[in-house]
Every structure is written in structure tokens, then in C-alpha cells.
Amino acid sequence: MPALIRLVFLVFLLSCGASVGAAGNQAVKHALVLANGGYSRDALPNALRDGKLMAQTLRQLGFAVTERTDLPREEMMAVVARFTDGLPEGATALVYYAGHGMQVGGGNYLTPIDMQLTGEASVPLKAYPVRHLLERLALARSAVNILILDACRNNPFQPAGAVRYRSFNALGLAREHAPRGTLIAYSASPGQQAPEGQGKNSVYSETLARTLLEPQLEIRDIFNKVGSLVRRQSLDDQIPWYESSLTDDYYFQPPDSVTVAAGKPLQFARLGREGREVRGETPPPLNWFNDLSxxxxxxxxxxxxxxxxxxxxxxxxxxxxxxxxxxxxxxxxxxxxxxxxxxxxxxxxxxxxxxxxxxxxxxxxxxxxxxxxxxxxxxxxxxxxxxxxxxxxxxxxxxxxxxxxxxxxxxxxxxxxxxxxxxxxxxxxxxxxxxxxxxxxxxxxxxxxxx
Known part of the structure; x- marks a missing residue:
């Protein structure tokens, strides 16, 4: 085969391979966005807008997004089951939830819009357990799982009035153990509450959506930066928090030194001075107040x-x-x-x-x-x-x-x-x-x- 023909053929193969690789990588990024705001009491209009904002942001990042709003309990369970069961091998799975959530008996629950407040004992039967969602993700074929909870609200069954300070143990959400290959992000630290926000969106979701679109940030850098920005904007009233068991660096928008392989976590590798492969390190988070005037x-x-x-x-x-x-x-x-x-x-x-x-x-x-x-x-x-x-x-x-x-x-x-x-x-x-x-x-x- 003449050299020129071989060169053209090689370019054709490379271009086809690049197209398949890009499409393959995009196909294995799946997101489920859940937003509950239409509660009969204590409605959360921002939750619905937050869900829409996150869905738009994730689509910009190449995710195939399933978006659902104002779900009763049975439908929440069915939607999560369909999403996790349909994840392809090696996928990135991201679940975002905005709405009411509560901590009862040390367990976290997402509140469906049809839940009636009758007492703590009935919560496991009427709410959606976060642990159940994490178990579904852990059993799925995905390689990277990301759960984002903008749901740190109070337990409505806590005593009110003069005895409201009796205990703070059930405020907000409790800490969850992140299964292998999972990052869990909370809009407020364990046991703390987060306000819905006075603007069009909650402070946390608005900051997260903006930061996700910044290129070349590793996922832990993203959540460190979001935490710092929210703490500054709220003057430390709201402290976002996350925990991760990811063993590899992950990028929504990788830098040039990152290898993108369909069906696998995004791998970061660079050459050190001696020409050997070394791992990138996540820098410590900056204090939220460092740039105050x-x-x-x-x-x-x-x-x-x-x-x-x-x-x-x-x-x-x-x-x-x-x-x-x-x-x-x-x-x-x-x-x-x-x-x-x-x-x-x-x-x-x-x-x-x-x-x-x-x-x-x-x-x-x-x-x-x-x-x-x-x-x-x-x-x-x-x-x-x-x-x-x-x-x-x-x-x-x-x-x-x-x-x-x-x-x-x-x-x-x-x-x-x-x-x-x-x-x-x-x-x-x-x-x-x-x-x-x-x-x-x-x-x-x-x-x-x-x-």
C-alpha cells in the first residue's frame, strides 16, 4: 500500500476512534435529578428551580439526565430502581436531590410529597431512606457514584416551643458511610441545617452549578471550593460537607493530562521529573475568608x-x-x-x-x-x-x-x-x-x- 494511502487510512481510523471514544464516554455519564417542592405544608419552591438548574448544568457536562419532580414515595422508589438498574458497566452515576429531608433515629430520609406527619415511628415506612438509595447505587454496574443532597432540613417531630433546645441530635442529616467508589455531598455539615435561600435558587445549588462548569477541577477540588464559597456567602452559617471513597481522581471537564476511557473512571497521570507516572494530589481547601477585603x-x-x-x-x-x-x-x-x-x-x-x-x-x-x-x-x-x-x-x-x-x-x-x-x-x-x-x-x- 502506497505511503500516502496508508497515511490517509490511518487518519481515518484515528478520527473514527476518537468519535467512538467521545461518544462512548458521554454515554456512560448518567444523572438522576429529583426535586420535591410541592409539599402541602412548608412548600419549597426553590427546590424545583434548583432541580432544573442542576439538570441543565449536568446536560452541559455531557450527562444523560433523567429529571423528576414532586414525587410520592412509591414513585421515588420506582424511579431510583429504574435508574440504577439501567446503568451500563463502568458508568458514572450522579443522583441529585433537592427537597425536604430529615434525620430520625440516626438514619437519613428524603421526604416524598405525599408523606403525612404522624410520628417518628412511621418515618421509615413513609419516607425514602438514603441508605436504600446508596445500596441501589452500590449494587449497580457503575464505576463512580456521586450523591448530592441539598436536603438538610429539621426533623419536624422534634419538640417545639419552650423545649425546642432539648436536643440537637436530630437536626439536619446524619453522616452516611460512603460505599466504595462513592462520593456523598451535603449542602450542610452533619447535624446542621441549611436554609432554602432567599434568591431564585438555594445558595448551595447555585454555587455548585457554577463551579461544576469550571474546567480542569478534580471532583474533590470542586466540592472544597463550593464549601468555601458557601461559607463565605453565608458568613459561616452554612457549612457544606462531603465524604468520598473514590480511589481515583475524577474530572467532569478533564485537563489535557487526563486519560479519558469509556467505561472507566477518568484517570489522571502526569510525568514527574524522572519521567515516571505520578499521582496528582488534591490541595487542601482554602479558608472561606481568605479573600475578604x-x-x-x-x-x-x-x-x-x-x-x-x-x-x-x-x-x-x-x-x-x-x-x-x-x-x-x-x-x-x-x-x-x-x-x-x-x-x-x-x-x-x-x-x-x-x-x-x-x-x-x-x-x-x-x-x-x-x-x-x-x-x-x-x-x-x-x-x-x-x-x-x-x-x-x-x-x-x-x-x-x-x-x-x-x-x-x-x-x-x-x-x-x-x-x-x-x-x-x-x-x-x-x-x-x-x-x-x-x-x-x-x-x-x-x-x-x-x-
């Missing part, structure tokens, strides 16, 4: 101080629950409330507020937790406590350490504190200088000790 830091500081000033003792259980869930803003707020005193009295004539029942050990515990997590407002507050000896032994070196840490962001109060601390430490160092006269030493030291 100086004005935003000052406003956030002011808002925390105002919240502490208005706080009443009956708000503490809810505040502690959110702090325990990882919210750095709530940890800092709780710490300052304990430091200032959780009870308050207002003089009738002057309106002067006096706070009492302070707890320095609890204040130090929560401030230290938030400061060690890198939250600058907590770092400044902790530094000032060590500077003043407020509830701790005075230690200027420790004070400077925390204030210096806070100066990694453009935070006005942190910069002023560091400037003042450095001036003070410089003055003290000069006072200890053996070449200075003893009279000056005696004049400076007593005044410093009084600062």
Missing part, C-alpha cells in the same frame, strides 16, 4: 460584637450547636459571650447594661479553637486576652504571635494591635538594654507593668 473584615468584626451585645442566655444552646458544627463565626461569638457574661441586667433609668455570669475557661476554649483554625477575629481577641491577662496569665510573646497570625489578612484591628504591640515590645527591649542608665530603667518599667 479590609472593609468586609471590619464589618464582620462589628457584626460579631453586635451579636454578642444583643445575645440572651436562651440563645446559647443553638449557638453552641453551630459552634460545635465547625462555624468559626459562631465559635468566636460564643467565646466573647462567655467572656463578657451570658446574663445581662439593664438599669431602668439609665439603660446601662451590666453583664455577669462570665466563664473565662469556656471563652478561652472556643477562642483557641477558632484561632487555631486560622480565623483572624478569634486570633485578635485571643491575642488581646493574653496582652491584658484577661482570664489567662499575661504573655506578650503569645499575644504578639496571635496578632501577627491575624495580620495575614487586611484586617484593620489586627494591624493596629500589631503596631501597638511592636512599639511596646521595642520600648521594653530598650529598657532592658544594659547600656541605658538605671534611672531610665526605673522610670520605664513601672509604667509598662501598669499597661
Amino acid at each position: 479590609a472593609q468586609e473584615w471590619d464589618m464582620l468584626d462589628w457584626e460579631i460584637q453586635q451579636r454578642v451585645e444583643r445575645l440572651t442566655a436562651d440563645e446559647l444552646p443553638a449557638l453552641e450547636h453551630q459552634a460545635a458544627g465547625g462555624s468559626l463565626v459562631h465559635q468566636t461569638t460564643l467565646a466573647l459571650a462567655y467572656r463578657e457574661g451570658i446574663e445581662k441586667a439593664i438599669e431602668p433609668g439609665s439603660g446601662k447594661v451590666t453583664r455577669y455570669n462570665a466563664n473565662n475557661s469556656k471563652a478561652l476554649k472556643w477562642l483557641a479553637q477558632a484561632a487555631e483554625a486560622g480565623f483572624p477575629i478569634a486570633q485578635v481577641e485571643l491575642g488581646e486576652m493574653y496582652f491584658a491577662g484577661h482570664g489567662v496569665d499575661r504573655n506578650l510573646d503569645t499575644a504578639r504571635h496571635w496578632v501577627e497570625q491575624a495580620n495575614r489578612v487586611p484586617y484593620t484591628r489586627a494591624r493596629l494591635d500589631l503596631f501597638q504591640l511592636d512599639n511596646l515590645l521595642s520600648t521594653m527591649e530598650a529598657a532592658r538594654d544594659p547600656y541605658l542608665g538605671g534611672v531610665r530603667k526605673r522610670a520605664l518599667l513601672p509604667s509598662l507593668e501598669n499597661n
Whole structure:
């Protein structure tokens, strides 16, 4: 065969192979989008819009999408069964759910629109168990399973009224164990709640849809970024969370260095300096507050101080629950409330507020937790406590350490504190200088000790 003919034939084979490979890869990406919003009580109009947004986004990413809305329990079960049973060998399967969900007895349940609230004992019979959905995915022929739950609502059977703070154990959704080859993403961390959102879509779904379309992000990078963006937008009121048992990197839109093979997870491989194949590593998630401006830091500081000033003792259980869930803003707020005193009295004539029942050990515990997590407002507050000896032994070196840490962001109060601390430490160092006269030493030291 002449060389030119062989070349044309080879190009033809390669182009055909590329077309088949692309089509094959697209064919094994399947998504099921479920959105329940038309509840007879506590309707969720955003859930339906969120479902539509996610379906559109996934189609843009090459998924074959099955979209269903406002399903009763039997239909939910049938739709999930048809979807999982029809998955081809080695497929990517993604299930997205928006709507009410609840945690009862440590188990998570998605709420059908026909569910009547009669009591906790009937929930397993009237709701759709998340565990059942995960089992269906685990038994399917898919290679990669992704479950996204924008359903962190409260348990409607929890006590209300004066006893509503009796327990927070059943709020939101509980943690699920991700079977092998599965990633589970939640719009809020375990045991926490997520609001539906005031806009056209929920904050979580809107952020997720936008981030999914960013090219060359590995799946864990996507959910790390979504978590950071939602935490910033909600000022840490909502903390998305995910867990993964995926053993390979996965890309919705892979970079050039990724090998795409139909029927298999997307494999990431690159050549190291020695020419051998090495695995890509997922970088740690960025703190949600890293890119706040100086004005935003000052406003956030002011808002925390105002919240502490208005706080009443009956708000503490809810505040502690959110702090325990990882919210750095709530940890800092709780710490300052304990430091200032959780009870308050207002003089009738002057309106002067006096706070009492302070707890320095609890204040130090929560401030230290938030400061060690890198939250600058907590770092400044902790530094000032060590500077003043407020509830701790005075230690200027420790004070400077925390204030210096806070100066990694453009935070006005942190910069002023560091400037003042450095001036003070410089003055003290000069006072200890053996070449200075003893009279000056005696004049400076007593005044410093009084600062």
C-alpha cells in the first residue's frame, strides 16, 4: 500500500476512534435529578428551580439526565430502581436531590410529597431512606457514584416551643458511610441545617452549578471550593460537607493530562521529573475568608460584637450547636459571650447594661479553637486576652504571635494591635538594654507593668 494511502487510512481510523471514544464516554455519564417542592405544608419552591438548574448544568457536562419532580414515595422508589438498574458497566452515576429531608433515629430520609406527619415511628415506612438509595447505587454496574443532597432540613417531630433546645441530635442529616467508589455531598455539615435561600435558587445549588462548569477541577477540588464559597456567602452559617471513597481522581471537564476511557473512571497521570507516572494530589481547601477585603473584615468584626451585645442566655444552646458544627463565626461569638457574661441586667433609668455570669475557661476554649483554625477575629481577641491577662496569665510573646497570625489578612484591628504591640515590645527591649542608665530603667518599667 502506497505511503500516502496508508497515511490517509490511518487518519481515518484515528478520527473514527476518537468519535467512538467521545461518544462512548458521554454515554456512560448518567444523572438522576429529583426535586420535591410541592409539599402541602412548608412548600419549597426553590427546590424545583434548583432541580432544573442542576439538570441543565449536568446536560452541559455531557450527562444523560433523567429529571423528576414532586414525587410520592412509591414513585421515588420506582424511579431510583429504574435508574440504577439501567446503568451500563463502568458508568458514572450522579443522583441529585433537592427537597425536604430529615434525620430520625440516626438514619437519613428524603421526604416524598405525599408523606403525612404522624410520628417518628412511621418515618421509615413513609419516607425514602438514603441508605436504600446508596445500596441501589452500590449494587449497580457503575464505576463512580456521586450523591448530592441539598436536603438538610429539621426533623419536624422534634419538640417545639419552650423545649425546642432539648436536643440537637436530630437536626439536619446524619453522616452516611460512603460505599466504595462513592462520593456523598451535603449542602450542610452533619447535624446542621441549611436554609432554602432567599434568591431564585438555594445558595448551595447555585454555587455548585457554577463551579461544576469550571474546567480542569478534580471532583474533590470542586466540592472544597463550593464549601468555601458557601461559607463565605453565608458568613459561616452554612457549612457544606462531603465524604468520598473514590480511589481515583475524577474530572467532569478533564485537563489535557487526563486519560479519558469509556467505561472507566477518568484517570489522571502526569510525568514527574524522572519521567515516571505520578499521582496528582488534591490541595487542601482554602479558608472561606481568605479573600475578604479590609472593609468586609471590619464589618464582620462589628457584626460579631453586635451579636454578642444583643445575645440572651436562651440563645446559647443553638449557638453552641453551630459552634460545635465547625462555624468559626459562631465559635468566636460564643467565646466573647462567655467572656463578657451570658446574663445581662439593664438599669431602668439609665439603660446601662451590666453583664455577669462570665466563664473565662469556656471563652478561652472556643477562642483557641477558632484561632487555631486560622480565623483572624478569634486570633485578635485571643491575642488581646493574653496582652491584658484577661482570664489567662499575661504573655506578650503569645499575644504578639496571635496578632501577627491575624495580620495575614487586611484586617484593620489586627494591624493596629500589631503596631501597638511592636512599639511596646521595642520600648521594653530598650529598657532592658544594659547600656541605658538605671534611672531610665526605673522610670520605664513601672509604667509598662501598669499597661
